[in-house]
Amino acid sequence: xxxxxxxxxxxxxxxxxxxxxxxxxxxxxxxxxxxxxxxxxxxxxxxxxxxxxxxxxxxxxxxxxxxxxxxxxxxxxxxxxxxxxxxxxxxxxxxxxxxxxxxxxxxxxxxxxxxxxxxxxxxxxxxxxxxxxxxxxxxxxxxxxxxxxxxxxxxxxxxxxxxxxxxxxxxxxxxxxxxxxxxxxxxxxxxxxxxxxxxxxxxxxxxxxxxxxxxxxxxxxxxxxxxxxxxxxxxxxxxxxxxxxxxxxxxxxxxxxxxxxxxxxxxxxxxxxxxxxxxxxxxxxxxxxxxxxxxxxxxxxxxxxxxxxxxxxxxxxxxxxxxxxxxxxxxxxxxxxxxxxxxxxxxxxxxxxxxxxx
Amino acid sequence: xxxxxxxxxxxxxxxxxxxxxxxxxxxxxxxxxxxxxxxxxxxxxxxxxxxxxxxxxxxxxxxxxxxxxxxxxxxxxxxxxxxxxxxxxxxxxxxxxxxxxxxxxxxxxxxxxxxxxxxxxxxxxxxxxxxxxxxxxxxxxxxxxxxxxxxxxxxxxxxxxxxxxxxxxxxxxxxxxxxxx
Numbered sequence: 352x353x354x355x356x357x358x359x360x361x362x363x364x365x366x367x368x369x370x371x372x373x374x375x376x377x378x379x380x381x382x383x384x385x386x387x388x389x390x391x392x393x394x395x396x397x398x399x400x401x402x403x404x405x406x407x408x409x410x411x412x413x414x415x416x417x418x419x420x421x422x423x424x425x426x427x428x429x430x431x432x433x434x435x436x437x438x439x440x441x442x443x444x445x446x447x448x449x450x451x452x453x454x455x456x457x458x459x460x461x462x463x464x465x466x467x468x469x470x471x472x473x474x475x476x477x478x479x480x481x482x483x484x485x486x487x488x489x490x491x492x493x494x495x496x497x498x499x500x501x502x503x504x505x506x507x508x509x510x511x512x513x514x515x516x517x518x519x520x521x522x523x524x525x526x527x528x529x530x531x532x533x534x535x536x537x538x539x540x541x542x543x544x545x546x547x548x549x550x551x552x553x554x555x556x557x558x559x560x561x562x563x564x565x566x567x568x569x570x571x572x573x574x575x576x577x578x579x580x581x582x583x584x585x586x587x588x589x590x591x592x593x594x595x596x597x598x599x600x601x602x603x604x605x606x607x608x609x610x611x612x613x614x615x616x617x618x619x620x621x622x623x624x625x626x627x628x629x630x631x632x633x634x635x636x637x638x639x640x641x642x643x644x645x646x647x648x649x650x651x652x653x654x655x656x657x658x659x660x661x662x663x664x665x666x667x668x669x670x671x672x673x674x675x676x677x678x679x680x681x682x683x684x685x686x687x688x689x690x691x692x693x694x695x696x697x698x699x700x701x702x703x704x705x706x707x708x709x
Numbered sequence: 710x711x712x713x714x715x716x717x718x719x720x721x722x723x724x725x726x727x728x729x730x731x732x733x734x735x736x737x738x739x740x741x742x743x744x745x746x747x748x749x750x751x752x753x754x755x756x757x758x759x760x761x762x763x764x765x766x767x768x769x770x771x772x773x774x775x776x777x778x779x780x781x782x783x784x785x786x787x788x789x790x791x792x793x794x795x796x797x798x799x800x801x802x803x804x805x806x807x808x809x810x811x812x813x814x815x816x817x818x819x820x821x822x823x824x825x826x827x828x829x830x831x832x833x834x835x836x837x838x839x840x841x842x843x844x845x846x847x848x849x850x851x852x853x854x855x856x857x858x859x860x861x862x863x864x865x866x867x868x869x870x871x872x873x874x875x876x877x878x879x880x881x882x883x884x885x886x887x888x889x890x
Binding site for chain 2: 452505510522523525530533538
């Protein structure tokens, strides 16, 4: 017997033990049989019929949902894989009630994991899986109100459970719901003589996505600078406060970052036209550069030709602060960045104004 | 339309309050449709009424499509015991169908003071909304402030609200809209 369907097409089908009562072959079905279609509810088998659909002759199992009489058609070959199962037996239902009335462990607090697992339980978990969803979300609702999506899921699970219990015990749905809530929320002073609850439903595993590891800021061991051709930069020394070396590419990024913080440094607005042209080139390049404050790994993807363009542009900017105050390189570095900050506000507002006029 | 049928006489002012509250809760016309006798088949040995049998055997009234009928009795109701015993019964509804019954036997005593009468009416209205909610496909709600919360729940406040929570209200409105079409 096959286990629940695999989640990903490339993932090999996991061989989990099939839920009790799962129909492995459509040949087992007879007209009048009552089955449970996962996420749909209790259906009665009407029969098997041949249909010509899109030029293909298909054998379809026709079912009628008992709740509202809706017609459900399933290709005969798909019956083993959709999780169609027989209505829960008396023993299973008893196990469900003992499970519902038992103390519940701490509910899963990660909503993504919880929601995903609950969806799996509803599809592949049998009646106990549905009860687990109801019990789990009910326990969670005592801690905090459920979000809208889970509230919906809780209501759907409850609906499925109520109808299956009603069919299994041959009682009206309203009475089945009273039984369920009597177990879930017993009145004060009522204690049940409970048996050990059945083992929880096994769920198929999901492939774990690895998150990219973000290195701490203090570590500058490998920023991918070697790939950029900047492997010989003395960044550690620069951070330690030694004589600053202004790397061209990093300087451009720094200027962009500074631009984001806001324009400042009015004195540098009087930059020579050469600088302006250089900055214009720089702007064009920056459009294609990765946005500021992104990892060096992404910067490494930039084309090498663009790097070559940037280098002369930055060199053209450097002389301005040197002429103004040949004090120290540290001061020069501080001024170089504001120079770009001041240039950009002059250029950027122009298209914005144009946009407004339109 | 929601039609109210009494199996024992109840005070007309209580009935007026009940019809008004049901109208506010579901947005449907609500009217008193008279008295009917208790069916003898529903009586059990311990003097209670079997709620499921009562709904099957009780005399019907003239209704139209999508009408809901709520029977009100003063006798205590009983339900068949389930896997963990017999749940307490404040009322019973044929889920998604057209008949429900509630009992006033477990409500707080009506008394003679304004406060006690008000408390009685509010609780009666809550049970009526709960039963009619089941007729409109509403399940029990975990929110103790919602009228669809089980009446026996230990988390139910002493004077529970007679309103539906937003989820139950929206769901019932959706169902009613679909039924009207």
